Amino acid sequence: MDSKKGIIFTGAVIGILAVFLVRFGNPVNMGICIACFIRDTTGALGLHRAEVVQYIRPEIIGIVLGAFLISVAKKEFDVRGGSSPFIRFMLGFVVMIGALMFLGCPLRMVLRLGGGDLNALFGLAGFAAGIILGIIFLKNGFSLKRTYKLSKLEGYLFPLFNVGLFILLLTAPAFIFFSTKGPGAGHAPVRIALAAGLIVGVLVQRTRLCMVGGIRDAILFKDTYLILGFISIIVFASLGNLYFGFYKLGFAGQSVAHADGLWNFLGMALAGWGSVLLGGCPLRQLILAAEGNVDSVITVLGMSAGAAFAHNFSLAASAQGPSPNGKIAVLIGFALLLMIAYFNIERDAKATVQGGVKIGAN
Amino acid sequence: MAQIDTRGMSCPQPVLMTKKALEVNSTEVTVLVDSKTAKSNVERYLNLTGYTIDTTQLDGETNTFEIFAKKK
Numbered sequence: 001m002d003s004k005k006g007i008i009f010t011g012a013v014i015g016i017l018a019v020f021l022v023r024f025g026n027p028v029n030m031g032i033c034i035a036c037f038i039r040d041t042t043g044a045l046g047l048h049r050a051e052v053v054q055y056i057r058p059e060i061i062g063i064v065l066g067a068f069l070i071s072v073a074k075k076e077f078d079v080r081g082g083s084s085p086f087i088r089f090m091l092g093f094v095v096m097i098g099a100l101m102f103l104g105c106p107l108r109m110v111l112r113l114g115g116g117d118l119n120a121l122f123g124l125a126g127f128a129a130g131i132i133l134g135i136i137f138l139k140n141g142f143s144l145k146r147t148y149k150l151s152k153l154e155g156y157l158f159p160l161f162n163v164g165l166f167i168l169l170l171t172a173p174a175f176i177f178f179s180t181k182g183p184g185a186g187h188a189p190v191r192i193a194l195a196a197g198l199i200v201g202v203l204v205q206r207t208r209l210c211m212v213g214g215i216r217d218a219i220l221f222k223d224t225y226l227i228l229g230f231i232s233i234i235v236f237a238s239l240g241n242l243y244f245g246f247y248k249l250g251f252a253g254q255s256v257a258h259a260d261g262l263w264n265f266l267g268m269a270l271a272g273w274g275s276v277l278l279g280g281c282p283l284r285q286l287i288l289a290a291e292g293n294v295d296s297v298i299t300v301l302g303m304s305a306g307a308a309f310a311h312n313f314s315l316a317a318s319a320q321g322p323s324p325n326g327k328i329a330v331l332i333g334f335a336l337l338l339m340i341a342y343f344n345i346e347r348d349a350k351a352t353v354q355g356g357v358k359i360g361a362n
Numbered sequence: 363m364a365q366i367d368t369r370g371m372s373c374p375q376p377v378l379m380t381k382k383a384l385e386v387n388s389t390e391v392t393v394l395v396d397s398k399t400a401k402s403n404v405e406r407y408l409n410l411t412g413y414t415i416d417t418t419q420l421d422g423e424t425n426t427f428e429i430f431a432k433k434k
Contacts, residue, residue: 075424076398083372138378146370208399213373221377221407279372295372 004228010203011232017196018111018233019240021059024188028246028255029115031237032059032200034282035096035105035271036256038300039307039316040184041165044177047304048311052182056169058190061162062197063283064290067205068159071291076205079155080147081294087144087340088278088295092302093309094333095274095282100307100316101267101330102126103257105282106211106275109268110230112257114237116249119257119264126265127272131215134276137341138220142277144344147295155292158300166194183256204287211281212272256319263322263330270333277341363387368404369396369426376400377407380431384411393429401427 018031030036036053043054071077099105102123104112109127112120134142168176169190179185187193203209207229214227241247251259258264275281278299280288285303288296310316315329364383368376376395383391395401401417408415413431420426 078397078425080370083370138374143375144372147372148370208402210373216374220374221381221410223406223410225406279374 004225007207007209007225007229008232010207010209011229012236013203014107014200014209015111015114015233015236015238016240017199018114018237019244019246021188021193021196022246023244024192025186026188026193027183027186029112029117030104030108030183030186030256031111032196033104033108033111034060034286035099035303035307036103036108036183038282038303039096039100039310040179042304042307043179043184043311044168046175046177047308049177050311050316051177051184052179053184053311054177054179055184055187056165056176056178057187058166058169058193059197059200060286061166061169062194062199063201063204063286064159064162064197066198066201067287067290068201070202070205074206077155077292079150079152079292079294081150081154081298083147083295084144084344085295085298087344088299089302089305090336091274091278091340092285092299093306094336095271095278096303096306097310097315097326097329097333098130098267098270098272098274099282100310101322101326102264102271103267103317106268106271107233107281107283110211110233111237112254114234115241115255116238116247117254117257118249118251119254119259119261122261122264123268126268126270127212128215129265130269130272130274131212131276132219133269133273134341135216135220137345138276141346142341142344143346144277144279144295147293150294154294158289158294158297201287201290204283205291208284210284212275213280213284215272216276258317258319258321260317260321263317263327266330266334267317267322270330270337273337273341274333277337363390363392365392365394367394368400369394371400373399374403377403380404380407388433390430390432393431394426395429396423396426398425401425401429404429 037057
């Protein structure tokens, strides 16, 4: 699947599946959204109490289990961790704060573009700006250091945790919260959502599709492989939305979105910058977490904590626009990223690059 | 010849380290990777920039490879 056809196919499947999920009950332009769905699951567990966004999203469980199973089958399941874990936790946290300012992760940004939501153009511009900021630090030697091999159990726990979530979804004990109104109440039937997630998990694991990697690699290496997937999602989501009549071109009255251009830009700039520093977008982090990368598990937990804070402290934007607290949180997020990016530049990175010398031997 | 050890590095550092090494010595390089993702990313970059590639799997390791690249 490591071919241009493979990644275009994957983008097409995601674009179309996302529209089908909307057709079967997910909120419009939210067929799949990693940030929103981690937030909903966090809420279902009662870690935040925003009543409109609480539901254990089977798409997330499906993506994790699909990626886990295929990585085991392809002998790519490899348990590693130890590359700046708490920094990654904080980066996940900040990416979530940015995503909830914009109202969507990079994948939902692409799906919103495919639904005609022009507010996402400000998001896209911010996303690209954030990626460029990240590239500047990468070029100057930014690194979160190496990972190390860990025990198998360490890697099996995250997929197992998702099986546990699925049991909680099916049994719906009284301590789990499910929205009765708002975006959290809009969801496709469990079987369909789980199946869609499994398909996406398998395809993305095979093709390494990543929303942030597309723009990053195109700028950094003039490599267009990943961006083809990015474009393919927009094209096929647009076609699907037109077919089912969900397509709505414009700025005003878009589903689960606000029209504040500046904060859409800044929210996604924060998410883009944080994602470059992490090495991948929220979707990619979820896939890596499923294939044994414990640092990505920590990142997902950071996103979950970010979502809990975002709703407990009114940081998340709403259809009415950004909240004052949210604006402050985004600005703090930028300061935090600047600190993380600056202090993780390896001063000798450039100096050690010499012919005949082993680079990065430790 | 430059030898680069990218094991344990996250995206896009294996490719970035390869690129930096080739800026110093552009004729040949050996890159050690420990995931199939890094392997295909580094190979794709070397292909795009005009290198012939010879990749060997390290004994007893399913996902560790040594990529030897030489300018065409």
